[in-house]
Amino acid sequence: MTTPAPLDPLVALGGGLLIGLAAAVLLLFSGRIAGISGMVARATGIADTGIPRQQALAFVLGLPLGALIVGFWIRSPDIAVTTSVPLLIVAGLLVGYGTRMGNGCTSGHGVCGVSRLSPRSLAATASFMLAGFFVVAVARYMVVGA
Amino acid sequence: MRQTVIALATGILFGAGLAVSDMVNPARVLAFLDIFGSWDPALAFVMAGAIIPSAIAYSISNRLRQPLLDGRFFIPENRIIDRKLIAGATIFGAGWGLVGYCPGPAIAGIAFGDWQPIVFSAAMLAGMFLHRFSTDLIETRKSIA
Numbered sequence: 001m002t003t004p005a006p007l008d009p010l011v012a013l014g015g016g017l018l019i020g021l022a023a024a025v026l027l028l029f030s031g032r033i034a035g036i037s038g039m040v041a042r043a044t045g046i047a048d049t050g051i052p053r054q055q056a057l058a059f060v061l062g063l064p065l066g067a068l069i070v071g072f073w074i075r076s077p078d079i080a081v082t083t084s085v086p087l088l089i090v091a092g093l094l095v096g097y098g099t100r101m102g103n104g105c106t107s108g109h110g111v112c113g114v115s116r117l118s119p120r121s122l123a124a125t126a127s128f129m130l131a132g133f134f135v136v137a138v139a140r141y142m143v144v145g146a
Numbered sequence: 147m148r149q150t151v152i153a154l155a156t157g158i159l160f161g162a163g164l165a166v167s168d169m170v171n172p173a174r175v176l177a178f179l180d181i182f183g184s185w186d187p188a189l190a191f192v193m194a195g196a197i198i199p200s201a202i203a204y205s206i207s208n209r210l211r212q213p214l215l216d217g218r219f220f221i222p223e224n225r226i227i228d229r230k231l232i233a234g235a236t237i238f239g240a241g242w243g244l245v246g247y248c249p250g251p252a253i254a255g256i257a258f259g260d261w262q263p264i265v266f267s268a269a270m271l272a273g274m275f276l277h278r279f280s281t282d283l284i285e286t287r288k289s290i291a
Contacts, residue, residue, distance in 0.1 A: 003184050004173045012188040015167025016195020022159035023196065024203030029152045031213035031220050034160060036250040037274075046274045050220055055153040062157020063250060064257035069158065070165035071258060077165060079255065080173035081262045082245055092252075092266040094241025096273020099249060102234025103222075106248040107160075109235070110193060115200035116221070123227045124235035131239025136179040139244070 004080065023112050030055070035108025036063070037099035047100065102127075149215050161254040167192040170255045172246025179243050241273075 023034040032051055041047035042056035049056070071077065082088060099105045102124050104113065109128075113121020168174045169192055177186030212218050242248050247255070247266050255263035 003177050003186070004168070004171060006186065007168050007174065007188045009187070009191045012167045012191035013195040015163045015165070015169065016192035016197075017199060018163030018166060019160055019192065020163075020196035020199035022156040022163065023200040025159070026152065026156040027200075027203045027207055027213065027219070027221075028210075029214045029216075030149045031207075031216045031218060033221065034156060036160075036248075036253070040249055040253065040271070041274050044271055044274075046271065046278055052149070055150050058150045058154035059157035059160075060253060062154045062159075063161035063164070063254040065154075066158035066161025066163070067165040067170055067254040068161075068257040070162045074166065077168055077171050077258060079171045079258060079260055081247075081255075081260065082172070083262070085265060088245055088262055088265045089269040091241040091244035091247065092269025093273040093276070094237050094244070095248060095252075095266075096241075096270035096275075097277045098234045098236070098238030098241060098273075099270075100234070100274050100277035102231050102236075102238055104235075105238060105250070106242075107250055111196045111200055113222075114193075115197050116204040118222070119225050120222070120227055120231055124231055127232050127235035128239030128242060131236045132179040132243035133181050135240050135243030136176055137182055140180060140183060 004078065019107075019111060020115075023107070023115070026059075027112075033108055033112045034059075035104050035112060036060075037096075037105040038103070038108055041100060098128075152215065160250065161257070163192075163196070164251055164254045165257075167195075170251045170258070172251070175242075175246040175248075175251070179246075 026032050026034045038049040039056045039059045042049045042051055042053060043060045109121040109124040114125055164170050174188055178189035207219055252263045252266045
């Protein structure tokens with residue numbers, strides 16, 4: 001696994017501000033949480049999270065559109081991701097199942113929930129972070145080797 | 147209609163933020179999760195940057211009776227930390243650590259023409275469906291018993 005070149009912390013912070021601004025606007029205009037796993041589940045009809053389906057669909061379609069605009073006008077990302085289909089499928093299944101079971105992901109719990117100090121979101125964020133640290137540590141230092 | 151426009155605009159803004167901060171790059175996310183290796187703090191800066199405007203918006207919302215375009219706020223009120231929450235978040239975190247994709251970057255990442263976020267997203271939808279199917283099954287069994 002190649003390690004990407006360091007990212008300017010100010011660029012990371014700026015990207016984060018855009019994400020937080022999106023969550024802020026959605027909350028103040030529509031009263032909704034910008035939780036992507038919930039939006040995806042609603043947009044596809046897998047779950048009814050309360051938000052009208054058309055809005056969930058619009059939000060989900062906006063994600064690649066926004067990324068495309070940045071890629072076109074500012075900087076095209078240098079994406080490095082596994083080419084193992086079984087690994088992608090197992091990871092996708094776990095992420096899909098886990099986010100529904102835990103009612104949220106990095107956006108809904110990690111950003112929106114932590115912002116309002118929701119005890120559930122703080123616990124969920126700590127849990128998925130720890131699990132992520134653990135899996136990466138096992139994959140890199142116990143399975144693949146350093 | 148106006149709320150659909152807001153949803154689209156905030157989705158675009160969110161996707162733009164993910165691209166600017168390189169969160170659409172799984173290697174960047176894995177480098178953050180690799181705390182025993184050459185740790186990359188970028189994701190922490192992204193989270194900090196996102197929490198600032200979001201936290202300000204929540205404190206404003208506390209003083210408002212309703213959002214600008216809707217009759218009320220839809221903020222989860224459940225404060226109970228149960229096994230389902232922790233187990234779900236842990237399962238999610240395990241999948242996140244395997245490849246470096248969480249739902250947002252996977253969907254946004256489709257924009258750059260790679261096939262991996264498409265395969266991952268399809269599997270993610272299957273995982274969401276499996277969860278619904280399994281909970282439906284449990285509900286049905288309960289109603290029979």
